[in-house]
Amino acid sequence: MSEVDWIDAALTGARPQAIGALLRYFRDLDLAEEAYQDACLRALRSWPKQGPPRDAAAWLIMVGRNAAIDQVRRGARQTALPDEAALSDLDDVEAPLAERLDGAHYRDDVLRLLFICCHPDLPATQQIALALRIVSGLSVRQIARAFLVGETAMEQRITRAKARIAKADTPFETPGPIERAERLAAVMTMIYLVFNEGYSAGPAGEDERGALADEAIRLARLLLRLFAAEPEVMGLLALMLLQHARAAARFDAAGEIVLLDDQDRDLWNRRMIGEGLALIDKAIRHRRRGAYQVQAAIAALHVRAARPADTDWTQIDALYAALEQLDPSPVVTLNRAVAVSKVRGPEAALAMIAPLEARLGGYFHYFGLKGALLKQLGRAAEAGRAFDQAISLAATPAQAAHIRQHLDQLAGEGAAGR
């Protein structure tokens, strides 16, 4: 790994803590961000020469804070603070600050930062944009590309989010226990939305959107460090790891979707699966069921099957039933119907999804599943109509291409039958 790579990873790793602490000092997102950027520029100049500091975050906080104070003062009188080259004996200068950063401050600073980004006054789209910009440090350009909007529009979205936070009541206080739980749920939702943006994007690693899944996993690890005994955070992280583990197998060389049953299971990432399963084990001990944990348990049953035929669909059906209780939604029932079709057959699954049509009439996956079930039952004409509707609702070319395969098969079967 080159020196630049190494420094880059250190800066990324230290970012949430450093910005969180700078926010504590300045109580202003823009100022904290600028101070951090300034510190990073100085790090890029100084670290290759002076060697890396022992505590990158403490170094960035101190240098960033001095730089910002310096800038504020410069307006009044021209007094420069000693530059960072003078801080060569880093251990000496760092020691008192680093001590203060231990324990409570680390937790509170990062938590405050996450809570601000997921402030209840902000719509989800702004929360996501702000978190990716401030906590993850993605550039506006990267975020804009990930969400398929123009750079200017994304810039405005972030500016608006910051303006709302500035207007919000006491946005920088760490909330009390009840509000904390609500805000934690908002942070988890934000992280999972980021993940799904990346997950639904297409072949992994191809563009900024693919990188969002990795970023979401990083954010969830950060959150779990702050809430080490919270089983739902473990469940969220496990769920994302187990889903992302399949990334390399989810698309073929042409970029088309490969369904779970057809995936090459040797391409699944064993390291992520191992970590995901370990986290589920930890979560289960708490005996506090939650929606993320149940979804992670479902994903675990899929990855535990060596072959598609080994999948424990009965257990998956039971877990979806639990999820319907915890977090009822037509999409959950739709997913349960897939398990039901495996356990009790396509007829039962079709009956299960029929009442959902009114609410899922604009949902690609509804018609994709309906078509597939009808096709299994040999009702080709109805299947064809459902697939046509699915194609008209497809959000990505990969989705449309997948349904077209079904239609081609139907056409093939029809021709063979004639």
Next chain:
Amino acid sequence: MLYAFLCYNDEDAVFSWSQAQDDAVMAALGKVHERLEKAGRIGPTARLMPTTAATTLRKDTDPPLVLDGPYAETKEQLLGFYVIECADLEAALDVARDLARANPGGAYEVRPVRGFSPGALAAAAPGA
């Protein structure tokens, strides 16, 4: 003399490595491992999952207390270990320097081993 090499690094930074960066570090470490392997000096090694996957059992209470997370919150975390045969401390520090060039940041704690058993495990795939 056998030495344990306890690998400490900032997990925030390590888990910010891209796959390509991770692969590059592993490839560089692989060369060091290979030399030691050829010399028949390297014993068990392990790379650990992040501390978020850790659970700690405190046995100073009765019954023991099970806690989520690592034993101690530290700025750099225990992320792996080696057991390596070295002639003396200087030789062990040479190995640590070689490893450090391949994998910058953090620290190696070099600790002489008091008792050693190779155990009964064959090499296992992570997560298996």
